[in-house]
Amino acid sequence: AQTVTQSQPEMSVQEAETVTLSCTYDTSENNYYLFWYKQPPSRQMILVIRQEAYKQQNATENRFSVNFQKAAKSFSLKISDSQLGDTAMYFCAFMKHALNKFYFGSGTKLNVKP
Amino acid sequence: DAGVIQSPRHEVTEMGQEVTLRCKPISGHNSLFWYRQTMMRGLELLIYFNNNVPIDDSGMPEDRFSAKMPNASFSTLKIQPSEPRDSAVYFCASSLGPRDTEAFFGQGTRLTVV
Numbered sequence: 001a002q003t004v005t006q007s008q009p010e011m012s013v014q015e016a017e018t019v020t021l022s023c024t025y026d027t028s029e030n031n032y033y034l035f036w037y038k039q040p041p042s043r044q045m046i047l048v049i050r051q052e053a054y055k056q057q058n059a060t061e062n063r064f065s066v067n068f069q070k071a072a073k074s075f076s077l078k079i080s081d082s083q084l085g086d087t088a089m090y091f092c093a094f095m096k097h098a099l100n101k102f103y104f105g106s107g108t109k110l111n112v113k114p
Numbered sequence: 115d116a117g118v119i120q121s122p123r124h125e126v127t128e129m130g131q132e133v134t135l136r137c138k139p140i141s142g143h144n145s146l147f148w149y150r151q152t153m154m155r156g157l158e159l160l161i162y163f164n165n166n167v168p169i170d171d172s173g174m175p176e177d178r179f180s181a182k183m184p185n186a187s188f189s190t191l192k193i194q195p196s197e198p199r200d201s202a203v204y205f206c207a208s209s210l211g212p213r214d215t216e217a218f219f220g221q222g223t224r225l226t227v228v
Contacts, residue, residue: 033215035215042221043203043221043222043224044219044220044221044222045205045207045219046219047216047217050215050216091156091157095215099212100145100162100209100212100213100214100215100217101147101159101162101170102147102149102157102159102217104156104157104158105156106156107156
């Protein structure tokens with residue numbers, strides 16, 4: 001079975017600073033995908049960034065980047081230059097290759113302070 | 115495209131009543147998912163369809179829950195009879211197909227059973 005663990009229930013960061021959200025996962029699969037989803041107060045789940053396990057290069061999307069450590073089964077999200085609009089719940093998720101079923105972590109509530 | 119559309123956004127019902135949640139996936143998407151989000155259990159996959167056929171319903175909690183997808187543009191999740199422990203936010207999501215990793219979520223239906 002796949003499990004995804006987010007050990008930080010809540011975090012705060014000052015606007016314009018950098019914050020890192022942690023995620024670890026457990027799987028026996030070799031080929032899979034990892035995701036970070038954002039859920040603002042509007043409830044909408046929004047894809048932030050995606051990483052293919054077979055790619056060694058860490059994914060980046062503007063101010064968002066990941067640190068993917070396959071051997072350690074770690075997938076952290078770094079948000080640079082934090083903005084007030086980044087305030088949201090962030091969910092780490094795992095998906096096996098060719099089976100688009102997500103396994104989600106419990107989420108980290110991020111509060112960006114002005 | 116307007117994205118994945120769910121209705122209603124909020125539903126309050128009395129214990130024992132039948133509840134039907136509705137979802138319209140993005141046009142052209144062949145995979146549809148129903149998720150449930152609670153504080154205790156986080157985001158859980160209830161069922162997913164591929165080309166209108168249920169592929170994995172192992173997450174459906176019990177016989178009180180049923181899901182249908184009569185055509186490519188409409189799906190329902192029904193709870194009969196409803197119980198207070200069914201109170202949660204129910205999300206519908208769709209993706210292009212079983213090998214596509216990007217899922218688009220609706221805004222969810224917040225169900226309260228009193």
